Amino acid sequence: MQRPILGLGWIQNAQPRTLLRDLATGRLALTHEAFQQLPNWRTAAYLRDLLMQSGVLPLKDRQLLLFERWLEIHLDAVTDPEHARLLRRFAIWHQLRKLRAKVANAPLGNSPAREAREQQIQALALLIWLTRRGTALNDTQQADLDTWQSKNYFTRRPSHAFLTWCMNNNNMPVLSIHTRQTAPQPPMSQHHRISAIQRLLTEKTISLPARIAGLLVLLYAQPATRIVKLTISDIINDGNTTTIRFGDPPTPVPAPIARLLQEYLANRPNLDTATNPGSHWLFPGQRAGQPIHPVTLRSFLHKLGIPPQRGRTSALRHLVLQIPAPVLAQALGYHHTSTTRIAAQAGSPWASYAAGKHNCGAPEPTRQYGTRPGVLGG
Structure with missing residues (x-):
């Protein structure tokens, strides 16, 4: 540690000092489950990260742990017992199952965890909205769903996952969920x-x-x-x-x-x-x-x-004019359908190039981006 004064300063704070004392005396068990129950979760999460990094605690996905912690707080705050039961089932049988499957292959990024939180928030908002209309979930009609979707569509869109799960599990009638595309942002000039x-x-x-x-x-x-x-x-x-x-x-x-x-x-x-x-x-x-x-x-x-x-987007539109979209996708980590779509939009001469395994990389971006030759050249 190049600057130990920073670590010493952190330990002097009341919350870290209390947690470390409780670990030393055995009042706090050295387990993930014990850390999940701590009220000062920011300090607890920071210390738990250190303990996992040093091998004292078993490694677990940080984003998944944070979502599980958030989920308990969220569900504990739901006042309607039936709503809480349904949301917990949705979390266990759909959200957590999906997130854990992702973790089995790669570390969970922030986006899936954020999406899961938004799904829970909007699912609860939907249940409260239906209750205020005097409509039970299993009596919901297409007109109810259309009204729900007609206002604040993009804010409420995360509720689609909950609605789909409810329909698939006979918690509500099978209805049509309308989708609306967001207008793409124009590329940088x-x-x-x-x-x-x-x-x-x-x-x-x-x-x-x-x-x-x-x-x-x-x-x-x-x-x-x-x-x-x-x-x-x-x-x-x-x-x-x-x-x-x-x-x-x-x-x-x-x-x-x-x-x-x-x-x-x-x-x-x-x-x-x-x-x-x-x-x-x-x-x-x-x-x-x-x-x-x-x-x-x-x-x-x-x-x-x-x-x-x-x-x-601007960079991608430029690159698809220089190299076939499937080759570019392979080199830059994109799915070939994404680069092929961009190529078609950009009018690339390579737009019809077939996808498959190719052995050339993305072009070295030299002499393309400056007003003078050799701006990026060696």
């Missing part, structure tokens, strides 16, 4: 994108994490949720060339960005505390064993005037 790339490459007053994150979005069309899952092992340097493993095969990195990456790797943040001293994450977070939150990464870019979603 090519001029704005090129200008932002040049700024990220040359402006040293911008923090290194923000520069690297921005370049991964604007050059390689990577979403924040995928960027935070990159590890230092995904940056491959054989002494001559640098590649990044977004998909298969790894994607070439132009020399200016490779140099910036090497500088960043030698100066990654959040490695000077007890939480992440040996972190393998490309963007280490402040919590033990965790990368930074996607929201944090997006905030880096928003502060620089770079809209992540629009910037990513």
